[in-house]
Amino acid sequence: MVGAGIIMTDGITRRQFLKGTGAAMSGVAALEAGLGAVAGAAQAAAVDAAAGTSPVEIVLDVNGARRRVAVEPQATLAEVLRGPLNLTGTKIGCDRGACSACTVWIDRVPVASCMMLAIDVGDRPVVTIEGLARGEQLHPVQAAFIAHDAIQCGFCTPGLVMSCAALLETNPAPSLDDVKAATSGHLCRCGTYPHAFAAVLDAAKSAKG
Amino acid sequence: MRAPGNVPGAYALEQMIDELAIRLAMDPLALRDRIDLSAVRREERRVGAARFGWSRRRAPGSDAGPVKRGLGMAQSYWGANVNTNAACEVRILRDGSVEILSSVQDIGTGIGTLLAQVVAEEMGLRPEEIVVRIGDTDFPAGPPSYGSITTASITPPARNAAWRALRELFEAAAPALGAPPENLIAKGGRIATADNARSLSFREAAATLRTDRISVVASRADDYGGFARKMGDSASARNALGGVQFAQVAVDVETGIVRVERVVAVQDCGRPMNPRQIESQVHGGVLMGMSYALCEERLLDRRTGHVLNADLEHYKIGRSREVPEIEMILLENYQGTSATDAYGIAEPANVATAPAIANAVFNAIGVRARQLPMTPATILAALGRIPGGRARA
Amino acid sequence: MKGFAWTSAPDLAAALRAGSATVAATMAAAPGPAAANAVILKAGGIDLLDLMKEGLLAPQRIVNLRGIPELGRIAEEPGGALRIGAMVTLAQLAGDPLIRARYGALAQAAGGSASPQIRHVATLGGNLLQRPRCWYFRSIHHDCARKGGRQCFAFMGENQYHAIFGQYGCAIVHPSTAATALVAFDASVELVGARGARRTVALENFLLGPEVDLQRENALAPGEILTAVLLPAPKPGVRSFHLRQGELDSFDWPIADVAVVLELGRDGACRRAGVVLGAAAPVPYRARGAESALAGQRIAEGTARSAAIAALAGATPLAKNAYKVPVFEALVRRAILGAAGQA
Incomplete structure (x- = not known):
């Protein structure tokens, strides 16, 4: 663990604390999440005023909810999602943008959340794997991944699903080459690609029909 | 990464057999039919060659342009390994729920699904009705996930524990059904008399239990007829596993780039339990083998002793665009030696890929890459296209 | 990553007032107060975060350029030249209809770089100014010539991905594929100095080989900001x-x-x-x-x-x-x- 460490605030449980450290957090702290919306402009001003390396309170638009969270400037979006926001579906693989396990959407395009500072997200909407389903109804790509056994160890799966779902947003009838291009940043050590490709093509077909 | 030790050995051996066939002016399949005593491999060669279109194979360098295509094949051999320190507990609870507990762990192999399948089949339930609790060392001893041993080790005790737990349920439910326990069957979510005249739902039957739950622990018995080898907890079944793989490659002789276009993998693993999961394992085996053949290499700086590519940027692993068309053919090879008759797949599906690709590369360009991985540097050196010839070959 | 202070620059003037140091100069000064007190400008941040995570760079303050609208535009100038703001992402470059039509090689180079995830965040400016990917340079265990050490480890070591031309004391290759296309188009970079003075330099002259400077890959001056890349109007044919x-x-x-x-x-x-x-x-x-x-x-x-x-x-x-x-x-x-x- 690097950085200035986890800041304990009132109300944080020991379990949350351990969860945070276990995920190799570099200095992120949970405040009350989702309470008291702060306007984007006010947030930017607060960020501008930050003078030291101490935690800064920001508001992230995650899966349609405004989540208030105190972050140290060096905390990545991936760390903040997994730590104080408790959205552990997003995985951290290489932590260098090389494996894409941490893929989330920012402004509806897939990005590597391990190479994005949380403080740099601003008011751009973030969608994580937890935000893809509509209530109990899975996103067509999620359902197709299950139907095609496109999951082995599952570590790359959330990121891979985010890339595939993003592809269908812009290209509802992709070719196999389109799917390969959209997923070319991902690393699946289990080698589940063929089933994942079939799942995406199937999801595209079923969405059309 | 899979099949440590076996893959480098097979890479050399399987290329030597290919080379021997070429020196003898024989088709590599015909030579193997002469020297390979396994009837299983022979059948795998036959069905694989037909699906793959082996008869399309031409002489090296048949393509006119810079991209040369080639076909190759290789075989794998892997012990049907078993760990006898493998046990599980099956519980039937009075509320009708069924649980299986074992300290076996699911690292992506799908063993949790298989355990649910086995117990469900025995109890006449659906797999999703079985609660699988694994990965906790407080549960009965489970095998580790290596050596392609997991399915062979833990599914037979799962079936045996389920069978015995069900007998206890029959004992409890027999009076309510007015039939002796040995005349009861479990089918379609019901406990019924053999003639189907009377039945209770599984839940109703479970409600007849005198106590909150039935609990049966079973451990891995020796294979029927014994093992071929046994040392400590490790054993090997009498019939080994393997497979035959066929690869089609395209080699650009100007850039040295090798791309695998198609792989047909014929595999056996005893009685297949979940063909789709087996296909996932075979995809993994083939893709790891391809990656091993083409790009994976740990690079050590010889002067300072540091690994230079201990990251996912420069330790190269094939990804989406490298994935070939992969077709699996499962040869159902019933052994009749355990309660599930199921053996491993992950590593036998990995061993043959790299040498099959190497043999296809030879068939494409007429020179053999004797070093791994087959990077552009390796291929161009083998082709004698590097000025000064200083690069390794 | 070590902690740092964070400022978001609302406009170019604010970014210039921050008094930034270059990444190269900061790394060359490390360890020492000049490196520890450095103010670094952040574009997409991909290479910056990578260097920081590897322990190669630990600035005192990061100034974010993402909120400066004028740096994020692609605009055709009178006369047909194209001005590409430094904060335009590689994904934008690859998808821009004008660039695809007139400067196809640039769109191809940008679109083939890295992964979709990285291309959506990485900027043209950051791509041109990123530091080399040489594994000895990126390793804290190797005090190489480019980091102020005495030797280039690549000459006697693992050099399969290194240079085949111009290895004057250092065998890196320039990491930007966009730069390959831009030099072929005779592109220039626009630089704005601390006092607001703008200069335009041919990219080919802006990028420096080790024979000119062993520790930096370009002529960016302290406090200077690369604001845009300028492509000359395409000639007929x-x-x-x-x-x-x-x-x-x-x-x-x-x-x-x-x-x-x-x-x-x-x-x-x-x-x-x-x-x-x-x-x-x-x-x-x-x-x-x-x-x-x-x-x-x-x-x-x-x-x-x-x-x-x-x-x-x-x-x-x-x-x-x-x-x-x-x-x-x-x-x-x-x-x-x-x-x-x-x-």
Whole structure:
């Protein structure tokens, strides 16, 4: 663990604390999440005023909810999602943008959340794997991944699903080459690609029909 | 990464057999039919060659342009390994729920699904009705996930524990059904008399239990007829596993780039339990083998002793665009030696890929890459296209 | 990553007032107060975070440029030149209809870089100013010449991905494939100094080889901001092509990349050619031999082949990267034919 460490605030449980450290957090702290919306402009001003390396309170638009969270400037979006926001579906693989396990959407395009500072997200909407389903109804790509056994160890799966779902947003009838291009940043050590490709093509077909 | 030790050995051996066939002016399949005593491999060669279109194979360098295509094949051999320190507990609870507990762990192999399948089949339930609790060392001893041993080790005790737990349920439910326990069957979510005249739902039957739950622990018995080898907890079944793989490659002789276009993998693993999961394992085996053949290499700086590519940027692993068309053919090879008759797949599906690709590369360009991985540097050196010839070959 | 203070610059003036240091100067000064007190400007932040996570850079303050609208625009200037703001992402470059139509090789180079995830965040400015990917340079265990040490470890070590030209005391290759295309188009960079003075420098002159400076890859001055890349108006008959070859087709650095820009006359003869090799030298390598071999010629297989051989003349490969010579020869020939529409 690097950085200035986890800041304990009132109300944080020991379990949350351990969860945070276990995920190799570099200095992120949970405040009350989702309470008291702060306007984007006010947030930017607060960020501008930050003078030291101490935690800064920001508001992230995650899966349609405004989540208030105190972050140290060096905390990545991936760390903040997994730590104080408790959205552990997003995985951290290489932590260098090389494996894409941490893929989330920012402004509806897939990005590597391990190479994005949380403080740099601003008011751009973030969608994580937890935000893809509509209530109990899975996103067509999620359902197709299950139907095609496109999951082995599952570590790359959330990121891979985010890339595939993003592809269908812009290209509802992709070719196999389109799917390969959209997923070319991902690393699946289990080698589940063929089933994942079939799942995406199937999801595209079923969405059309 | 899979099949440590076996893959480098097979890479050399399987290329030597290919080379021997070429020196003898024989088709590599015909030579193997002469020297390979396994009837299983022979059948795998036959069905694989037909699906793959082996008869399309031409002489090296048949393509006119810079991209040369080639076909190759290789075989794998892997012990049907078993760990006898493998046990599980099956519980039937009075509320009708069924649980299986074992300290076996699911690292992506799908063993949790298989355990649910086995117990469900025995109890006449659906797999999703079985609660699988694994990965906790407080549960009965489970095998580790290596050596392609997991399915062979833990599914037979799962079936045996389920069978015995069900007998206890029959004992409890027999009076309510007015039939002796040995005349009861479990089918379609019901406990019924053999003639189907009377039945209770599984839940109703479970409600007849005198106590909150039935609990049966079973451990891995020796294979029927014994093992071929046994040392400590490790054993090997009498019939080994393997497979035959066929690869089609395209080699650009100007850039040295090798791309695998198609792989047909014929595999056996005893009685297949979940063909789709087996296909996932075979995809993994083939893709790891391809990656091993083409790009994976740990690079050590010889002067300072540091690994230079201990990251996912420069330790190269094939990804989406490298994935070939992969077709699996499962040869159902019933052994009749355990309660599930199921053996491993992950590593036998990995061993043959790299040498099959190497043999296809030879068939494409007429020179053999004797070093791994087959990077552009390796291929161009083998082709004698590097000025000064200083690069390794 | 070590902690730092964070400021978001609302406009260019605020960013200039921050008094930034260059990443190269900061790394050269480390360890020491100059490095510890450094203020670093952040564009997309991909390379910056990578350097910080590897423990190679620990600035006192980061100033974010993402909120400055004027840096994020692509605009056609009077006269047809194109001005690309430094904060334009690689994904925008690859998808921009004007760039695809007029500067095809640039769109190809940007679209083939890294992964979709990275291209959505990485900026053109950051891409040009990123530090090299040499594994000795990126390793805290190797005090290499580019970091102020006494030796280049690559000369005696693992150099399969290193330079085959111009290794004057350091064998890095320039990491930007976009730069390969930009140099072929004779692009310039616009730099704004601390006092607001703007200067425009040809990219080819802005990027520095180790013979000029061993510890920095460009002429960015302290406090200066790279604000835009300027592409000259395309001349009639200009066609371009970029080819990259990685060991992998998915998310891999190229072992060779080539950009070719041909100005073809109505008679089909090549008036002027730009042939630039990436992943070949510490800077994008302009293959003058190939350019003059093409001038005045009709493009055909034979001329392309001769030009490719000329492009590699004088290469000085290291022990493990001579394989790059035939790879480049193939790519140069194919890119010339691709630019001429004969691929």
